[in-house]
Amino acid sequence: MNIEIKHLARMEGHANLVVDTLNGELKECRLEIVESPRFFEVMLKGRHYSDVAPIAARICGVCSVSHTLASLAATENALGVKVSAQAQGLRRLLSYGENLQSHLLHLYFMAVPDYLGVPSLLPLAKTRRDLVARALRLKKVANDLVRIVGGRPVHPVTPRVGGFSALPAAQDLKELRRRLVAALADLEETVAMFASFAVPEMARDTEYLSLAADQGYPGLGERMVSSDGIDAPVADFADILTEYFKPYANAKFARASRDTLMVGPLARFRNASDKLSPMAKKVAAVLRLDAATTNPYHGNLARLTEVVHFFEEAIHLIDTLLLKGIRAESIWVPPGGGRGAGAVEAPRGTLFHAYTYDADGRISAANCIIPTAQNLGNIEADLRALVPQLLHLPQEEITLQLEMLIRAYDPCISCSTHLVKVEYV
Amino acid sequence: MKPRVGFFDFTCCEGCQLTILNLEDEFLELLELVEIVEFREIMTGQAAALDIAFVEGSIASPEEAARLQRIRERSRTLVALGACADNAGVNALSHFCPPDELGRSAYGRVVEGIEQRLPRPLECFVQVDARVPGCPIDGQEFLGLLQALLVGRTPELPAYAVCVECKLGEYPCTFEHGTVCLGPVTRAGCNALCLAAGDRCRGCRGLVDNPRSQPYRQILEQHGLTVEDILAEFRIFNLPPEKS
Ligand code: SF4
Ligand code: SF4
Numbered sequence: 001m002n003i004e005i006k007h008l009a010r011m012e013g014h015a016n017l018v019v020d021t022l023n024g025e026l027k028e029c030r031l032e033i034v035e036s037p038r039f040f041e042v043m044l045k046g047r048h049y050s051d052v053a054p055i056a057a058r059i060c061g062v063c064s065v066s067h068t069l070a071s072l073a074a075t076e077n078a079l080g081v082k083v084s085a086q087a088q089g090l091r092r093l094l095s096y097g098e099n100l101q102s103h104l105l106h107l108y109f110m111a112v113p114d115y116l117g118v119p120s121l122l123p124l125a126k127t128r129r130d131l132v133a134r135a136l137r138l139k140k141v142a143n144d145l146v147r148i149v150g151g152r153p154v155h156p157v158t159p160r161v162g163g164f165s166a167l168p169a170a171q172d173l174k175e176l177r178r179r180l181v182a183a184l185a186d187l188e189e190t191v192a193m194f195a196s197f198a199v200p201e202m203a204r205d206t207e208y209l210s211l212a213a214d215q216g217y218p219g220l221g222e223r224m225v226s227s228d229g230i231d232a233p234v235a236d237f238a239d240i241l242t243e244y245f246k247p248y249a250n251a252k253f254a255r256a257s258r259d260t261l262m263v264g265p266l267a268r269f270r271n272a273s274d275k276l277s278p279m280a281k282k283v284a285a286v287l288r289l290d291a292a293t294t295n296p297y298h299g300n301l302a303r304l305t306e307v308v309h310f311f312e313e314a315i316h317l318i319d320t321l322l323l324k325g326i327r328a329e330s331i332w333v334p335p336g337g338g339r340g341a342g343a344v345e346a347p348r349g350t351l352f353h354a355y356t357y358d359a360d361g362r363i364s365a366a367n368c369i370i371p372t373a374q375n376l377g378n379i380e381a382d383l384r385a386l387v388p389q390l391l392h393l394p395q396e397e398i399t400l401q402l403e404m405l406i407r408a409y410d411p412c413i414s415c416s417t418h419l420v421k422v423e424y425v
Numbered sequence: 426m427k428p429r430v431g432f433f434d435f436t437c438c439e440g441c442q443l444t445i446l447n448l449e450d451e452f453l454e455l456l457e458l459v460e461i462v463e464f465r466e467i468m469t470g471q472a473a474a475l476d477i478a479f480v481e482g483s484i485a486s487p488e489e490a491a492r493l494q495r496i497r498e499r500s501r502t503l504v505a506l507g508a509c510a511d512n513a514g515v516n517a518l519s520h521f522c523p524p525d526e527l528g529r530s531a532y533g534r535v536v537e538g539i540e541q542r543l544p545r546p547l548e549c550f551v552q553v554d555a556r557v558p559g560c561p562i563d564g565q566e567f568l569g570l571l572q573a574l575l576v577g578r579t580p581e582l583p584a585y586a587v588c589v590e591c592k593l594g595e596y597p598c599t600f601e602h603g604t605v606c607l608g609p610v611t612r613a614g615c616n617a618l619c620l621a622a623g624d625r626c627r628g629c630r631g632l633v634d635n636p637r638s639q640p641y642r643q644i645l646e647q648h649g650l651t652v653e654d655i656l657a658e659f660r661i662f663n664l665p666p667e668k669s
Contacts, residue, residue: 037531038436038544043518051661054627058515061440061561105446109467120468125456132453140449151622153447154440154561158622165623 044366065098066346073342074353087163097145102347108135162331213272228257263349265302280309299408428476431463437482440561441507483544508560513664516544560629583613591617610636
């Protein structure tokens with residue numbers, strides 16, 4: 001049997017899946033990354049610190065907020081810039097917004113069609129208008145959150161080195177809060193829908209890595225932890241994550257303590273389920289999601305649990321910000337250069353940026369490790385473990401289950417391309 | 426029959442497609458007006474012929490050029506969606522990097538002829554019938570263009586600069602505090618979004634028609650800058666003609 005899916009659909013970026021078996025034995029199983037590289041680490045060289053985050057944001061449209069925030073943290077750590085508590089709060093809010101945007105898009109537009117057996121959500125606009133309208137309503141709240149705090153739903157414009165160039169109006173935050181609360185009914189229906197789906201069974205243990213949960217559920221932070229015992233400052237990430245190549249795969253992978261590594265919603269849930277909001281904890285229980293799960297298909301359930309968590313946390317965070325009052329603040333950037341790293345929990349997992357600046361505030365070296373590079377090895381290992389168990393099924397069913405597995409990671413290929421190796425002929 | 430529309434992406438961040446998916450309020454209406462027959466990011470399947478192909482991203486390899494060619498052949502109208510497709514976008518920066526270093530960063534070794542694999546706008550390979558500028562595009566501008574195409578009108582872009590929108594918005598001029606802004610030479614249509622957010626314009630919408638003959642040239646001269654100084658800054662989002 002030979003399965004070859006060119007340009008996997010309903011995911012971000014371009015990849016092919018090749019599975020080849022002979023007499024019930026797996027001969028070949030690889031995820032080929034076919035997108036062209038975009039050379040961001042080289043393109044950033046020589047750029048002034050004020051242009052770095054806006055350029056880095058363009059690594060990925062879906063995760064532009066995360067790239068902006070990781071980039072700013074790396075620059076601020078390199079230059080020795082202090083960021084106020086208010087700015088930290090607004091950045092956290094922005095990060096909730098992006099995780100919501102991405103998770104909701106994934107759950108409704110990429111995952112739901114698999115469970116309903118349709119090629120996309122679009123034909124349902126007539127037959128299941130309630131469902132499509134609900135998806136759009138939820139997504140809109142998330143987009144408006146990013147727009148109100150970040151100035152634009154994709155590629156934010158207000159975050160800058162040291163803080164924000166413009167602050168949200170209290171009135172807009174109040175209105176946003178009202179809408180976040182009003183959306184809870186839609187969330188309830190979403191949870192009920194996912195609880196009714198039959199999630200494929202599978203078990204494969206791996207190393208689960210995320211930022212530390214010492215200030216609540218992993219989000220922005222300076223420490224990283226893993227299920228295999230890693231507990232280290234983010235600044236050391238390049239020593240902890242080993243980037244490597246597989247001769248057949250043409251793609252750059254990353255691992256930590258053992259051969260494979262998982263980052264993202266399921267890894268965060270595994271490492272910090274006790275730090276979830278009260279409502280999110282209930283949702284996890286309804287979805288029968290257990291902190292000891294090793295089923296990668298549970299990625300979607302963890303994603304949905306996080307959606308509820310981010311809604312609830314965003315409401316509380318807005319209350320805190322409004323109570324203190326949003327105040328204009330002056331930003332000071334010390335002259336001179338230095339080295340620094342920054343990390344955030346992007347929708348697909350822990351994202352690292354590290355820069356070296358010269359005395360004029362221009363980058364002389366840049367390094368980014370994105371979540372999908374860390375997950376790629378794990379996706380392949382899962383596929384290898386799964387294929388032999390599926391061989392008795394019809395080929396369409398195998399294909400669907402493999403595609404669903406890849407989609408459960410929501411791999412972000414266009415983002416990973418600047419780290420990818422493709423051999424030329 | 427409803428016009429058959431497809432969305433395609435090449436080397437890019439997919440932020441422009443996302444902006445279309447973010448048109449929540451208008452999205453269901455849009456589905457009434459056109460039939461979306463291809464959109465890999467959110468659907469499985471392919472279509473034989475298309476009335477309008479919206480193409481996002483730059484072209485960065487012979488394989489991509491061939492795929493673009495095939496899309497062109499089966500589409501009546503082809504629209505460049507966003508800065509990457511229109512003028513190479515941020516990808517353009519790679520044209521100013523040492524080629525050996527580019528090869529090593531992405532492939533782990535020096536790559537022969539990597540210049541041929543640097544991202545270029547669609548126009549270098551096929552005929553482009555219309556374009557939506559910006560990084561990312563503006564959702565409303567996209568809808569306006571689609572409307573024009575659906576009623577058979579030629580879509581038009583603003584012929585004045587972002588500077589005009591900035592003045593109308595009464596934002597403080599960034600030149601006043603010594604920050605170079607590309608508003609004077611950048612095509613309007615974003616409502617000076619970055620200026621409204623307290624930032625500067627980095628020229629993501631490309632060059633306005635005739636940047637030299639406009640009165641705002643004065644602003645540059647007052648601050649000791651020439652049009653050429655400003656155009657050098659333009660590299661962040663635009664591939665200069667001599668490189669394409
Ligand atoms: S133009 Fe900008 S937003 Fe659009 S695909 Fe290119 S980088 Fe992304
Ligand atoms: S102000 Fe300039 S950089 Fe900002 S969106 Fe408009 S054209 Fe693009």
